[in-house]
Amino acid sequence: MTASTSPLLVVGSVAIDWVITPRAERPEAVGGSGTFFSIAASYLTPVRLVGVVGRDFPAQAIADLRSAGVDIDGLEIVDGKTFRWKGRYHENMNARDTLDTQLGVFADFKPKLPPDYRTSPYLFLANIQPDLQLEVLEQMARPRLIGLDTMNLWIEIAKPSLLRVLSRVDALLINEQEAMQLTGEHNLIKAARAVQKLGPKSVVVKRGEYGALLFHEDDVFSAPALPLEEVIDPTGAGDAFAGGFMGWIARTGDPSGEQLRTAMIYGSALASFCVQGFSYDSLFGLDAVKIQARFEAFAQLSDFRRAELR
C-alpha cells in the first residue's frame, strides 16, 4: 500500500472468533493476532504473514488480506478446522471471558518461513507459544528490529521459553496486567525496567481504553486513547496497535525514541479504528487520508500550550 521498501514479517494466529458483547454478537468473525496486525500494518509498509488456517477459513477473508496488499505466501491452508475462539465482553468492554477455545490446525502449527521471508528486516512475533516464536527466530537472518507480543497463559506455563525469546527481541508489547505478572512488580515503571533487563530495550505497556505507555531506554512516553462514543468490539485492538507501531518503524527505518513515539500514535490510531466494528470491518478499506485524520485527532486530543509560572 505504500512506497516503503522495508518488509515487515508477522507470525501469528489467524482465527475465526465468536464475539459476544453486551449489545451485539458476531459468530464467524475472522480474527487472530496475525490478521489484525497485518491489515493494520499494511497501510504503512509491505507485510508478510505467516500462519495457518483450515479448509473452513472463508475465501472472502483470503481475498481481503490480498486486497489489503498482505503477502500471504506464508499462510498455510491445511486440512482441518481453523483456530476458533469464543468470548464474551463485560458491560464496560474492558474485560472479557473466554467461553471456548478450539485449537484446530493451530495445535500442530510449525511456522515455516518461505525462503525470501528469512531476510525480512522487521519481524513481529505475535502472541503464539514462545517455543514457536523461537523456531521463527531460528529461521531468520538478522532482522533490524524484532517485536514481540505474548499473553498471561505463556507467562504461566512457558516462562522459561518466553524468557529465552525475550532475551533476543528489541521491543515487547504487553498489557498492563501481563507486565506485572511477568515481573512480579506492581509498579509499572519498575515492571518496565525489569522487562528491559530481560532483553527488550523498548517496552510498550498497553492499557486498553487508557492508552499505552512506551518505555524506551530511560525515556517514558504516554500515548492517549481516543475516547470513542461507541466501541463495537475490542477484539484485535492490541494487534492493530502493534501493526501500526511496527508498521511505522518499518516504514521509516528509524527506531529512534522520537520515531517510536510517533509509532505509538499510529498504533493507537489503527487500534481506534479496529474497535469501531466487529472483526476487521472498520480496519479494512482505510486509506492514508483517513488514517492521517485520525492521527491528527490524537494530536488535538493531547496538545496543550506550554506555560510558565513566574
Place this chain on the structure above:
Amino acid sequence: MTASTSPLLVVGSVAIDWVITPRAERPEAVGGSGTFFSIAASYLTPVRLVGVVGRDFPAQAIADLRSAGVDIDGLEIVDGKTFRWKGRYHENMNARDTLDTQLGVFADFKPKLPPDYRTSPYLFLANIQPDLQLEVLEQMARPRLIGLDTMNLWIEIAKPSLLRVLSRVDALLINEQEAMQLTGEHNLIKAARAVQKLGPKSVVVKRGEYGALLFHEDDVFSAPALPLEEVIDPTGAGDAFAGGFMGWIARTGDPSGEQLRTAMIYGSALASFCVQGFSYDSLFGLDAVKIQARFEAFAQLSDFRRAELR
C-alpha cells in the same frame, strides 16, 4: 504565593485521616478535600478556605496552611472532634476501602462565609453534602467560575440536591465511576455529554493513575498521569488536582478551552506531588521552579512529532 489578584474560595472538608497502604501506615495524617485543594492552589493564586475542625486539630497544620499563604479566616475551630476518616489502600493503590468515618464537628457544619469572601471571583465546592454546597452558593455574589466535586455517596442519597447544585456550576470534577453512576452511561463520552446537559459546560473526568479527561463544550483533552516509581499515598490526589486546575484558571482569569488544557496539566502536576508522600508532606513547601519542572515533565511525557502519511 503569587502576584495574581483573583482570590479562589474553596469550601471543603478538613480532616484527620488514618491511612493504611500495603507498605506503610500513617495515623493522624492531616487531610480533607479543603486542605489538599488549598495547599495545591496556593502556589498559583490566593486561596481562601472555609471549613471546620475540632479542638484536636493540630496547631502545626494551622501553621502550615498559614505558611502556604492560605487565608483561613473562614476555617472555624469549634468544640468537638475533627472529622476523621480511616482507609486502607489495595495492593495496586487504585482502590481503597473505608474502614471508619467519624463526622465529629463536621456533622453540624454550616458553611458561613466571611463577608469579604462573598465576592470571591472563583469558587470551588469541594466534596461535601450538596445541600451545604447550595448554602454556599446562596451566600455568594456572582463568581466568574464555579467548580464542583462530589462523590458516589451523594449521588446515591442526595441526587435531587446534587442536580440543583450542578445546574449552577461551570465545571464538574468527578471520577470515572462516579460519572457513569451519575448518568447511567457506561461510555465516557456519553456520560460527559449527559453531565453537560445537567449544567456544567466543562467536565473533568479523573482516572487516577490513568490521568484525566477534559470535556469542554465540544472539545476533548486527555491529560496523562506521570508514571511514578513510588506512590506513597494517593489520598488527596484528586483534591490537589482540583486545586491546580482551579488555581490556574483563577491565576489567568481565562477559562477558555486552551487555558483549561493547561490547567489540567498544572492539576496533574500537583496531584503527582501529592501522592509522593503521606498527608500533604510532598505537596507542602514546593515552589514555582519545582512545579514548573514537573509541568515540563508532563510536556515531555506526552510530546510526539507530527508526521504525514504520503
